Amino acid sequence: MIAAADSPVAREITYFCGPVSLALTFEDSSLQQALHGLLSQYDAPWPESRLSICATVTSRNAPVECPPNAGAFLALTRLKVDREGARLVSYGNLGSLMEYDMAAGEARFSVPENPDWPLLVEEVEQHFILLLARAWSQLGWTPMHGGTLIMPGSSRCVLLCAPSGVGKTTLTAAMLRRGWRTLGDDKTLLRKEGNTVVARSLAHRFHLHPNSSRWFPEAGDITQWPTYSRWTDKRVVRIEKLWPDCLAEHAIPGAVVQLLRDETGPALSVQPLDRIATLNTLLLQVAIPSDAEHARPLFSCVASLAANIRGAVFRIGNDAFADPKTAERIEAEFKKLLA
């Protein structure tokens, strides 16, 4: 059994994750505590929950064996996902299992014992991210891993695309100081509304590296904020505490910027992207299942967006934000893209 801090008393808790509410019953309180950081991060206010999911998280002694050809719906590094009608079945590498009945709004998690507790928790987190991503998609939203920067005096925004660790949050913080606003961290929902694609926020917190305080002294000692993962020193920082009045709830994407880190180059270099490269940049930030029925609306949303916005690659040099002129130049380039 999972090493539980308390006796196995069922714990019930509801999380509001954007337009989805998640009513969870945990058999194991230590697992509930371990997952709280992930599930409580979606703190951006939404007017209503349009989809309610009831889920139970139970412990079991033996791992569930993953079928040899699993992963037809989606293959993730830790999970293999299949679909059987309205039912998603997700198999974890360590033998955890998540079943989600999309029609009934019910999910069941089964978690085996495993000596590597942090690894097991991370696997269960991936099941939850999958569950939420599918639930948001059911409501017509496309989850995109990308940051947002909204031009002062406007509702139009630049989407920032890059893998984790390139510097989306650092760039965002640099622009907030110049009067730009953001929807939040790099978890954004997109939806086609007529000829427009709108972006909405899910989380009003940043994952900021403690080193950032050398560029942003107003952030103070970032190490005072809590950590969120054993893999990184980044801290969970509440945006409005450090940069008041910089948050927005929705925006209209007008440009996409692919951020690259350039260890040896100048502080900033900019190259335009053609339409196909713009589309590629956006698609790389969206987990599109291999299942045509579920892939189609996500693909359609991203392709519509790519057809109507400008794209560019920004290469950011080492320690670029030590020079305030870098942020000034980036701002000028953003405004050109949104013009």
Place this chain on the structure above:
Amino acid sequence: MNNLSSESNRWMLRPDVVATVVNDGAVILDLRTKFFFSANATGWAIAQMFEMGSTRAEVHAASKHWGAVNGDAANIDAIIDQLIAEKLIETTAGTGVAVPGVTVSAWTLPTLSKHKEPLQRIMTSAFDPGLPLAE
């Protein structure tokens, strides 16, 4: 032209190929290989002929209806051959049904461009597909 692409074969888009219309054509994504393609309006019109199943001759006939001339035949064949080579279409035993509503406002030479890099086949998570960089 080989046996697989003979005149009499009827071809159909694979069920795990999805497409979406954009301003001046369409983007086609092969969910099996994760490669995507951009087609101009006439390239997309030809691809649409295979949604319900078509033969090469039926595509040529439709193209003439849309404004193609005899000199365009090689370009039309090249698009069909590319769809076959990329395995976006496969042979079907069905009899085929005329595709309603496929129209082309002005005939231009059809194009189908394959993007050089596929999307990720294995992703990190259902929200963050890319691999994080080491810090």
